[in-house]
Amino acid sequence: MVIDNMLYNVGRYVSLLRSAVARPEKFSMYYKETMRQMDAIGVGSVFIVLLISVFIGMVTAVQFADQLGDSFVPSYYIGYIVRDITIIEMAPTITCLVLAGKVGSNLAAEIGGMRQKEHIDAMEIMGVNTAAYLIMPKIIAAVVVIPMLVAIAAFVSIVGGYLSTVVPGSLSHTEYVLGLRSFFVPRYVFMMFVKAAVFAFLLTSVSCYMGYYVKGGSIELGEASTSAVVVSNVLILVFDFLIALLLT
Amino acid sequence: MIRTEDIKKSFGENDVLKGISTEFYAGKPNLIIGSSGAGKTVLLKLLIGLFKPTSGKVYYDDTDLFSLDDDALREVRMKVGMLFQGNALFDSMTVGENIRFPMDMFTNKSLGEKEKRVDEVLEMVNMEGINDRFPSEVSGGMQKRVGIARAMVLEPKYLFCDEPNSGLDPKTSILIDELINDLTHHNKITTVINTHDMNSVMGIGENIVLLKDGNLVWQGNKNEVLESDEQVLQEFIFASPFLRRLREDALKQRHAHE
Ligand SMILES: Nc1ncnc2c1ncn2[C@@H]1O[C@H](COP(=O)(O)OP(=O)(O)OP(=O)(O)O)[C@@H](O)[C@H]1O
Ligand SMILES: [Mg+2]
Numbered sequence: 472m473v474i475d476n477m478l479y480n481v482g483r484y485v486s487l488l489r490s491a492v493a494r495p496e497k498f499s500m501y502y503k504e505t506m507r508q509m510d511a512i513g514v515g516s517v518f519i520v521l522l523i524s525v526f527i528g529m530v531t532a533v534q535f536a537d538q539l540g541d542s543f544v545p546s547y548y549i550g551y552i553v554r555d556i557t558i559i560e561m562a563p564t565i566t567c568l569v570l571a572g573k574v575g576s577n578l579a580a581e582i583g584g585m586r587q588k589e590h591i592d593a594m595e596i597m598g599v600n601t602a603a604y605l606i607m608p609k610i611i612a613a614v615v616v617i618p619m620l621v622a623i624a625a626f627v628s629i630v631g632g633y634l635s636t637v638v639p640g641s642l643s644h645t646e647y648v649l650g651l652r653s654f655f656v657p658r659y660v661f662m663m664f665v666k667a668a669v670f671a672f673l674l675t676s677v678s679c680y681m682g683y684y685v686k687g688g689s690i691e692l693g694e695a696s697t698s699a700v701v702v703s704n705v706l707i708l709v710f711d712f713l714i715a716l717l718l719t
Numbered sequence: 720m721i722r723t724e725d726i727k728k729s730f731g732e733n734d735v736l737k738g739i740s741t742e743f744y745a746g747k748p749n750l751i752i753g754s755s756g757a758g759k760t761v762l763l764k765l766l767i768g769l770f771k772p773t774s775g776k777v778y779y780d781d782t783d784l785f786s787l788d789d790d791a792l793r794e795v796r797m798k799v800g801m802l803f804q805g806n807a808l809f810d811s812m813t814v815g816e817n818i819r820f821p822m823d824m825f826t827n828k829s830l831g832e833k834e835k836r837v838d839e840v841l842e843m844v845n846m847e848g849i850n851d852r853f854p855s856e857v858s859g860g861m862q863k864r865v866g867i868a869r870a871m872v873l874e875p876k877y878l879f880c881d882e883p884n885s886g887l888d889p890k891t892s893i894l895i896d897e898l899i900n901d902l903t904h905h906n907k908i909t910t911v912i913n914t915h916d917m918n919s920v921m922g923i924g925e926n927i928v929l930l931k932d933g934n935l936v937w938q939g940n941k942n943e944v945l946e947s948d949e950q951v952l953q954e955f956i957f958a959s960p961f962l963r964r965l966r967e968d969a970l971k972q973r974h975a976h977e
Contacts, residue, residue: 490789497824593807596767596879597821598796600789 484680490602491610501608508612512574516620519573520566524624527561528553528631536636546642550650553632558663562625564711567670570617571703575678578609579699582682583692591683606679610672617671618664625663662718669710674703720745721766721877721909726775728761735761737933738775745876746907748900748923750914753930754955759913760804762930763881766911767799768792779877797825800870804881804913806862808854808869814841815850818869825873840868844898860891864898871902878903878910884919892916896923917956920944929955945969 495501532553539546582605585591594601629651636642678699685695721743728736735758743749743766751759764770766777768784777784779795787795808817818837822828828836841847844864854862863883870878880899884892896916900923903910912919920927924941929952937952944956945966957963 500824588810589803589805589807590809592769593801593803593809595769596796596799596801597824597873598793598799599824600793 483684484677487602487606487680487683488676490600491606493600493603493607495603495607496599501604504604504608505612508609509616511577512570512609512613513616513620516570516573517623519569520620520624521627523565523569524557524562524627525631525634527565528557528628528633529635531556531561531628532632532636536641547646547650547653549636549642550632550647551653552650554629554651555654555656555659557625557628557632558659560711562628563621563663563666563670564707566621566624567617567667567674567707568704570620570671571674571678571707572700574613575674575699575703576696578675578678579682579685579696580692582606582679583685583695584682586683586685587688587692602683605683606676609679610675613671613675614668618667621663621667658718662714665718666711666714669714670707673706673710677703677706720780721911722778723766724776724778726762726765726777727773728758728765728770729773735933736765736772739930739935741928741935741938743909743911744926745909746904747925748903748910748912749926749928750912750920750924751928751930752913752915752920752955754915757930758933759930760881763879763911763913767796767801767879797873798876800873800875800878802863802866802870802878802880802883804885806854806866808862808865810854813851813853814846814857814865817854817865818872821869821873836872837868840872841865843871843902844868860887860895863887863895867895867898867902874906876908878908880910880912882913882915884914884916889918893918893922899923917962920956931955945973 532549535552536546536549539548582591585605591601591605594604633647637644637647681695681699681702685691723739723741726736726739727734739762751762753759761770765772768777771785782795784792784795808814809820812820815834815837818840819833822833822836826833837850838847841850844867846861846864846868849857849861849865854865857865867880867883870880878899883899884895887895896919899910899912902908912923914920921941921944924944927937927939927941927944928935929937931951937947937949939947944952947953953963953966957966
């Protein structure tokens, strides 16, 4: 029963995405919509991303400093650890989990509302490919903008680590920067962007799917919005693991 | 012209349409009437392909609607306008942007040309000057007119209206009916209207289809409605004693004339 339901949803999700990949009726309309979404998803999320990542950087640095304590590990490792943890895991994963909550629920509610108010039917009757017009611009916008947000998050986390160790004086500026410059693996940055793009795709496509097939009324709309967040989060974690397996 | 061939539609156990074969003519308002739950909305949504029938066919002139692939279906739909029961105006766009939307999507007209056409259709529905208002800022009757204006903006060959005058006062409903009637005749549109408004039936009913429990039980025009002794029809249309008396008077008058 549960399996049936899951397979049904996966099938419908795939076929929705297939019809979303189509030649735009009018390029300029899709372009405009993509820009609008970039603004909403990107600019609209900068503040929360900054806030979260500065704290993550601070916490990582402070806790790692504590764990190092008086051990033999040189203290400049703090900079190195903060950098790698942030780039590999924290920036892409935490940022996208948060964005799934903020952007995902929003997309599901927006599209679901359009479905319930018959806006989607109205567009279909005009001859618009609604799967394409309502979904493709959002996915493109997210896949372009969210990796940028993630890069900002990584940078800000590293600054956060600096703020919580160098500024109070538990670590010197030179040590932190030395740590940042040690053992750098460019592949990790590549991995960060891969994760960010994959997560961005997952969270937008899943949320749009949840909204697109909403039935009923406001309770169902709320449920769709919740499932958008929950399912996106689970998938982000699963793919985090898969990408880690594949790319390390 | 739209023709249906033995259309059946079930939702699970619920057989909503049980074999509808009929024709809807070009240049005439075609009315689908029937009590609540008779299947009017389902039939209308089948006619435009929002639902797929369990069996049976829908022809647009000679095109079999359900044999078309998605692209060809969209091709047909560009010739279709629809007024939804709940209007389905996009609430984050102004009235002007709503009406412009189909042109934005499907034409290469300049902004100026599009704005001109918006003004034109707004004038057609007697609503000039409300371009910059949002749908939530105009009354229900005005929203209907805007809905009609948006449906008409690309000069459709087929127009579908789901209960265009539900929730409107009798005078406004008659205005809306006349508007749809004029547009239909003037532009030779195949118009299909769902209604249970008796003013519409007697006012613009040139081809009336009565549905009952998923079957087509009567078809004719407004004069035949008056004359027909068909039980189901009379029960449905002349439901109140007052209307029954009116009908008898009308028939008497007509026969006195002859
Ligand atoms: N999407 C759907 N899923 C399942 N059943 C449906 C669906 N849409 C309509 N029905 C069923 O079809 C039947 C006919 O509904 P329909 O909306 O066509 O009635 P109607 O004639 O338009 O009534 P009204 O005048 O009240 O609008 C009802 O029994 C309804 O439960
Ligand atoms: Mg109905």
